[in-house]
Amino acid sequence: xxxxxxxxxHELLMRDQEHILRFYHExxxxxxxxxxxxxxxxxxxxxQRLTKEALGxxxxxxxxxxxxxxxPWDTYSPEEKRYFEELGWSKLRMGKVxxxxxxxxxxxxxxxxxxxxxxxxxxxSGKSLFQxxxxxxxxxxxxxxxxxxxxxxxxxxxxxETVRFFENHRYFGYSPKDLFFFIQGxxxxxxxxxxxxxxxxxxxxxxxxxxxxxxxALERSGILQELKKRGVEWLFYYNIxxxxxxxxDPRFVxxxxxxxxxIATKAxxxxxxxxxxxxxxxxxxxxxxxxxxxxxxxxxxxxxxDGKYLYGLGNLSIHLFQMDFVERHLSHPLSYHAAHKKLxxxxxxxxxxxxxxxxxxxxxxxxxxxFPLADEMTVLVMDRMEEFAPVKNKTGEDSPETARxxxxxxxxxxxxxxxxxxxNWSDDKLEISPLDSYAGEGLxxxxx
Ligand code: UTP
Numbered sequence: 001x002x003x004x005x006x007x008x009x010h011e012l013l014m015r016d017q018e019h020i021l022r023f024y025h026e027x028x029x030x031x032x033x034x035x036x037x038x039x040x041x042x043x044x045x046x047x048q049r050l051t052k053e054a055l056g057x058x059x060x061x062x063x064x065x066x067x068x069x070x071x072p073w074d075t076y077s078p079e080e081k082r083y084f085e086e087l088g089w090s091k092l093r094m095g096k097v098x099x100x101x102x103x104x105x106x107x108x109x110x111x112x113x114x115x116x117x118x119x120x121x122x123x124x125s126g127k128s129l130f131q132x133x134x135x136x137x138x139x140x141x142x143x144x145x146x147x148x149x150x151x152x153x154x155x156x157x158x159x160x161e162t163v164r165f166f167e168n169h170r171y172f173g174y175s176p177k178d179l180f181f182f183i184q185g186x187x188x189x190x191x192x193x194x195x196x197x198x199x200x201x202x203x204x205x206x207x208x209x210x211x212x213x214x215x216x217a218l219e220r221s222g223i224l225q226e227l228k229k230r231g232v233e234w235l236f237y238y239n240i241x242x243x244x245x246x247x248x249d250p251r252f253v254x255x256x257x258x259x260x261x262x263i264a265t266k267a268x269x270x271x272x273x274x275x276x277x278x279x280x281x282x283x284x285x286x287x288x289x290x291x292x293x294x295x296x297x298x299x300x301x302x303x304x305x306d307g308k309y310l311y312g313l314g315n316l317s318i319h320l321f322q323m324d325f326v327e328r329h330l331s332h333p334l335s336y337h338a339a340h341k342k343l344x345x346x347x348x349x350x351x352x353x354x355x356x357x358x359x360x361x362x363x364x365x366x367x368x369x370x371f372p373l374a375d376e377m378t379v380l381v382m383d384r385m386e387e388f389a390p391v392k393n394k395t396g397e398d399s400p401e402t403a404r405x406x407x408x409x410x411x412x413x414x415x416x417x418x419x420x421x422x423x424n425w426s427d428d429k430l431e432i433s434p435l436d437s438y439a440g441e442g443l444x445x446x447x448x
Contacts, residue, residue, distance in 0.1 A: 005032075008039050015044050016195070023201035023350050031202035038204050047187065051194045054336040054363050062294045066282045067310040070267060070379035071255065087257050088250030092144035096233040099137060099148060099247050100218065102211035102367070103162065103240040104155035104184045108341070109393050110241075110400075115158040117240045118165050121391060121400040123407060124431045129240060129391070130165065134172035135434035136247050143438075147178040148248055149230065151223055155208035159183050182221035184213045189343045191360040197345045200352055205343055211239070212334045212365025215326050228323060235326060237319045237367060243403040244389040244410060245318065246439060252320065252380055259378040262325035263287070263371060266318040268384030269308060273300035278315040278368070280379060287377040289315045289368040313379065315368060316388045325374065334369040338362070386410055386439075407431070414440030421445070 012018040107116040117130040141148045154162045163181055186206040188196040199205035218224045236248045256264035267280050278289040295311050302310045338361040344354050389403040411432045
């Protein structure tokens with residue numbers, strides 16, 4: 001027996017994970033080496049700690065909850081709106097804002113074979129999510145007269161393909177010196193008992209460890225330091241799968257800079273108390289996002305004097321973090337959540353199988369777990385139709401179909417507001433390039 005095997009077997013035995021070597025003796029030399037390399041690269045003591053923490057959590061006790069103060073954009077006067085917008089533009093002109101996109105997820109519900117950013121929601125132009133986002137940023141940067149650093153978080157699984165996609169498309173016109181790719185980490189997926197799952201006889205089932213890793217991974221890659229050197233003050237964080245995201249929105253930047261809390265977030269009122277999105281509120285007096293299931297039913301029904309649900313602020317995953325705050329809290333350990341998922345594994349005979357229903361857990365950190373570390377947060381309430389078109393599922397709600405419909409509806413509203421006559425063209429064929437308009441501006445027909 002080789003001693004490397006013995007050592008690792010012993011380590012796994014101590015952690016009650018030795019089952020992952022059960023097919024070892026059937027494997028070729030190459031596969032044996034691959035599996036042992038993978039096992040050796042893991043921090044098994046850490047994994048044991050995280051597993052205990054994530055799977056051992058008591059059924060959620062929300063603690064003392066109170067509503068979060070929020071500022072609806074609509075309630076500002078035209079002068080205030082102009083002031084915020086100008087303040088935001090001044091930050092962009094001075095290069096104080098960088099964008100970070102979490103694009104390391106597996107997108108398993110969508111089922112697209114490549115990285116989600118390479119997916120096209122079927123707009124007439126056929127543009128991918130990455131291209132739509134690149135063009136929005138290019139539009140802003142051109143008007144600001146200053147480049148906007150764009151940081152793309154990938155996973156070990158999709159990194160190469162993501163970078164190749166950008167190379168093959170000449171970075172969509174983005175200057176490579178303002179484009180930063182960085183890789184997040186992975187953790188093994190677990191079965192219902194906390195045992196590590198094999199994806200194949202010779203390979204662990206690894207998955208990216210959540211979007212909450214973004215800042216640490218940014219720091220590990222040296223990019224955070226580079227942004228700091230460039231004088232960046234605000235990090236605009238968003239998820240890759242929002243087809244209508246207004247990246248680095250000057251209005252939002254202006255509002256965040258004005259109130260100057262360590263974090264700002266864009267929110268939208270939930271359509272109904274039952275809608276399945278995380279809720280922004282205060283927990284034990286600190287900003288927090290709660291699962292919709294964590295808020296007691298009677299609280300979900302309470303309304304304010306204007307009829308708005310007190311606990312109806314939906315989290316859209318659109319945030320601005322102050323650089324200082326991020327640096328101060330980098331070493332704060334965010335907790336791990338166990339997400340119940342369908343995970344590829346092998347059966348006792350060693351056959352690869354994909355279950356019909358969730359069979360285990362992925363361990364993930366969430367970016368919003370930074371919120372309670374801020375004493376106060378700025379919450380800007382926007383019109384969700386203009387801000388949030390998530391692409392999560394293959395069909396049905398939050399699918400390419402709903403996102404495409406929403407983007408085209410927004411473009412139609414912009415055209416109508418600008419008085420554009422589109423003749424007999426069908427709305428389904430009329431798309432506005434983000435290079436031409438960021439948020440509906442500049443579409444007015446020239447005066448006769
Ligand atoms: P989701 O929770 O929707 O997960 O991620 P997902 O991986 O994209 O999709 P499913 O659940 O497998 O269908 C929300 C955002 O966080 C990013 C995703 O890319 C998406 O932008 N994310 C998620 C990461 O960047 N890393 C992760 O480890 C997990």
